[in-house]
Amino acid sequence: MNAFKDAGHLFRFAGLFVLAFIIFLVVRGYVVPKSFGQYGHYRGNAITDIAAHPAKFAGHEACETCHSDVADAKNKGKHAHVNCEACHGALAKHAEDPASVTPAKLDTAILCARCHTASAAKPKGFPQVNPADHSNGVPCETCHQPHNPAIADAGGAK
Amino acid sequence: MNGVEGFMYPNEIGLQWSVLIVLYPFITGLVAGAFILASLERVFHVEAVKPTYRLALLTALSFLIVAPLPLQLHLGHPERSPEMYFTPHSTSAMAMFGYVYLWYLMAVLVFEIWLDYRKDIVLLSQSSKGILRILYKLMSLGSSNISPRALHIDEKVGWIVTLIGIPSAFLLHGYVGFIFGSIKANPWWSSPLMPVVFIFSAMVSGIAGVMLIYMATTKLRRQKIDMRCVDTIAMYLFYIFIIDFSLEMLDLIHRIYEADESFRSLDFMVHTKLYIPHIVIQIVLGTATPLVLLFITLIVKFPEQIRKRIYVTSGCLAMMGIFAMRWNVVIGGQLFSKSFLGYTTYKMALVTREGSLVALGLAILPLFILWALIKLLPPWSSEKQAQPATGD
Amino acid sequence: MNLSRRHFLVLAPAAAIAWKAVLAGTPDQAANYKLSDHWWGMLIDVPKCIGCGNCVRACATENDVPDGYFRTWVERYHVNDENMTNPEVISPDGGKEGFPVAAEDAGKYFFVPKMCNHCADSPCTQVCPVGATFVSPDGVVLVDPKYCLGCAYCVQACPYGCRYIHPEKKTADKCTLCYHRITKGLTTACCENCPTGARQLVDLKNPKDPIHEFLKTHPVQVLKPQMATGAKAYYNGLDGSVR
Numbered sequence: 102m103n104a105f106k107d108a109g110h111l112f113r114f115a116g117l118f119v120l121a122f123i124i125f126l127v128v129r130g131y132v133v134p135k136s137f138g139q140y141g142h143y144r145g146n147a148i149t150d151i152a153a154h155p156a157k158f159a160g161h162e163a164c165e166t167c168h169s170d171v172a173d174a175k176n177k178g179k180h181a182h183v184n185c186e187a188c189h190g191a192l193a194k195h196a197e198d199p200a201s202v203t204p205a206k207l208d209t210a211i212l213c214a215r216c217h218t219a220s221a222a223k224p225k226g227f228p229q230v231n232p233a234d235h236s237n238g239v240p241c242e243t244c245h246q247p248h249n250p251a252i253a254d255a256g257g258a259k
Numbered sequence: 260m261n262g263v264e265g266f267m268y269p270n271e272i273g274l275q276w277s278v279l280i281v282l283y284p285f286i287t288g289l290v291a292g293a294f295i296l297a298s299l300e301r302v303f304h305v306e307a308v309k310p311t312y313r314l315a316l317l318t319a320l321s322f323l324i325v326a327p328l329p330l331q332l333h334l335g336h337p338e339r340s341p342e343m344y345f346t347p348h349s350t351s352a353m354a355m356f357g358y359v360y361l362w363y364l365m366a367v368l369v370f371e372i373w374l375d376y377r378k379d380i381v382l383l384s385q386s387s388k389g390i391l392r393i394l395y396k397l398m399s400l401g402s403s404n405i406s407p408r409a410l411h412i413d414e415k416v417g418w419i420v421t422l423i424g425i426p427s428a429f430l431l432h433g434y435v436g437f438i439f440g441s442i443k444a445n446p447w448w449s450s451p452l453m454p455v456v457f458i459f460s461a462m463v464s465g466i467a468g469v470m471l472i473y474m475a476t477t478k479l480r481r482q483k484i485d486m487r488c489v490d491t492i493a494m495y496l497f498y499i500f501i502i503d504f505s506l507e508m509l510d511l512i513h514r515i516y517e518a519d520e521s522f523r524s525l526d527f528m529v530h531t532k533l534y535i536p537h538i539v540i541q542i543v544l545g546t547a548t549p550l551v552l553l554f555i556t557l558i559v560k561f562p563e564q565i566r567k568r569i570y571v572t573s574g575c576l577a578m579m580g581i582f583a584m585r586w587n588v589v590i591g592g593q594l595f596s597k598s599f600l601g602y603t604t605y606k607m608a609l610v611t612r613e614g615s616l617v618a619l620g621l622a623i624l625p626l627f628i629l630w631a632l633i634k635l636l637p638p639w640s641s642e643k644q645a646q647p648a649t650g651d
Numbered sequence: 652m653n654l655s656r657r658h659f660l661v662l663a664p665a666a667a668i669a670w671k672a673v674l675a676g677t678p679d680q681a682a683n684y685k686l687s688d689h690w691w692g693m694l695i696d697v698p699k700c701i702g703c704g705n706c707v708r709a710c711a712t713e714n715d716v717p718d719g720y721f722r723t724w725v726e727r728y729h730v731n732d733e734n735m736t737n738p739e740v741i742s743p744d745g746g747k748e749g750f751p752v753a754a755e756d757a758g759k760y761f762f763v764p765k766m767c768n769h770c771a772d773s774p775c776t777q778v779c780p781v782g783a784t785f786v787s788p789d790g791v792v793l794v795d796p797k798y799c800l801g802c803a804y805c806v807q808a809c810p811y812g813c814r815y816i817h818p819e820k821k822t823a824d825k826c827t828l829c830y831h832r833i834t835k836g837l838t839t840a841c842c843e844n845c846p847t848g849a850r851q852l853v854d855l856k857n858p859k860d861p862i863h864e865f866l867k868t869h870p871v872q873v874l875k876p877q878m879a880t881g882a883k884a885y886y887n888g889l890d891g892s893v894r
Contacts, residue, residue: 107404107406107408107409107412108409108412109402109404110377110399110400110402110404110409111412111416113400113401113402114370114373114400117400118365118366125344129344129345132341132345133345133346134798137346137782140686140785140787140788141782141785141786141788142346142348142349142782142785143782143783143784143785143795143798144782144795144797144798147785147793147795147797147798148686148787148793148830150795150797151793151795151827151830151831152830152831152834152835153831154830154831155831156713156831156832156835156837157712157713157840158709158712158713158832158837158840158843158844160832160837160838160843161843180846182846182847182848183846184843184844184846186709186843186844187705187709187843187844187845187846190712191709191712191713215703215704215705215749216701216703216846218752219752220702220750220752220753221752221753221754221755221756221760222702222727222729222750222752222753222760222761222762223701223702223760224698224699224700224701224761227701227847266726266739266740266741266742267812268724268742268765268811268812268813269720269721269724269742269744269745269812270720270721270806270812270813270814270815271812275803275806275807275816276803276807333802334800334801334802335799335800335801335802335803335816335820335821335822336799336800336801336821336822337800339781339798339799339800340800342781342783342798342800343780343781343800346781346782347780347781348779348780348781348782350777350778351777351778351779351780351804352778353778353780353802353804354780354781356780438804441778442774442778442807442808443774443810443878444774444807444808444809444810444878445807593807596812597810597811597812597894598740598812598894599894600737600738600740600894
């Protein structure tokens, strides 16, 4: 045992390591979130946290619950697949409590032009016009009802 | 538009990793390189470099202490960095950092320094007064056994620690190379050669660094520089530099030859945005020039004065070149778009948390720590205390 | 609006109650959402995209995306005969306010919406040092903002450039496939607001999903297939020049 007598200092050094390791394990037990590892190498509750965010867009089904007449009109025309909030903006608050939020009146000059201004970059079959030439400054909704944009007088959908 | 040429994915325009992330591999590279120089004497019995043994270890420790700081300053949430210890992700090279760092710090460097200095620590704990006495007593872990047998055991264990320390040093710095080399999304980084190039360039910078620090501290102490030591170090510096240069040339030639989808974009970047840092600073000034200078010194027997000047010049150029290499990898890898259609600019601020002043401060902080360590644990057997080390 | 007062009085509270139930739902507690029942992806139909930028604006609104950062964006390509391998690409402010009018010329133009591809073999989750970003059991790549260090390694590892560090939260951020919506039976904000149906959510585990059927009957591609990321954003009509 003489060898060990002269190696006492080494055991003290090793002892430091063991002590540090034990402290580490104890701290780790407290600090690591309980749901960590539930589904994989991450905090399982993160999934719940993220899913609990409030939605800002209600989704067209929520709109159609009350506004079924508009939905019916829209479904007959070319804007059938353009959802309500694509033009009217995020309205989950209105769907939740209709009286609390009144959706703003939209400016067709900006809104319609966004999609329908002619550009060589847009798909050829897509309806597009040069707004200045097309209507000479007359607002779009004068001839086109946005929910069903076909011009009835022209005798059919464009 | 704000420094962008061509097209970049919108989220790519601002750089994520700043000059601090350039500094981190440079610092750990110095640590690894200094340690390898120390191990030349301890494990490979290159007696000529013995005068630098303790200095190399203290240099490594000074830089290792500073190493986590650039990372902490860069993190969005540095207070969460203990997560790397509690829940390291086994598929992430970066997750290794915490454990590799701690292992290298405690089980290699501190352990080896402690074993080598233990006799001095015990003697100093008996001869000094006040706070220093308490400090030395703590460092001795309460053991005052410096019998020949105990010291002999220290010697044997120290040898094993150095032996284990060599691959540990490679791991400490090589994993950083792997952090970059394993990113398939970035063709400037993605390469199996990356960890190897990092390790060899680390050795160049570490050996050059210790050589410069040795020459500077010896001069400041008004002692005679051991030319046999410095000549030997310069020789090893030259050989390792040749390997490093060959590896980098291999990467370059391979890239040019294969000319894959990223080549045109990267080639353009090297010739324009990276021309000064890569071609001028890293290759011409930082690699070719010191190589030529060292080569000439090996062949032609210059007088001592000339050799010293050449070594100092080569050492400084080499360190500048290795820093440039880290810059070109980290910053260069973020200057081009992953669409290969555009480039952005790195706007290095001066006084922000990740700016150039902070980088400069972190770069010279290790020298102050080294000064303190030299005072605490004198590497030299003479009674005179060391003068402050300023390095070159 | 022609809703009669009586209709309103009946429908409004019913709608409000239904909406509250939707809003309060959590995936593992909701009676009708089981994580293992779903495997989410997205279909992007390139010839249908008109570059209106609705998706970019909707996403920014729904998810409070900070200015100058993008969870989704639209690129416009211009490919001439001479530059198939070197297209001209623009994405002004990510396409948020649409694109400038393009002049007619010999080349072809098209728009390509981009987003997180929610890769099954995600390189970004592979490199996260602590487990702050992950692939959920239902196939969505998410970031845990309470655990993320903000080291930006995942940002570097994404081949598609879809990640960024949130300037205020200082954590990694990106498209969540509107996880908070899809787990409640809604679609993503971008899909909801796309006027042409160029973007459609798909549940790859649901054989009744019409988009699932589309994927089986049309040739589709993913971006950077050579990276083998298992990307789940499928592009219909993708040109070879797209980066």
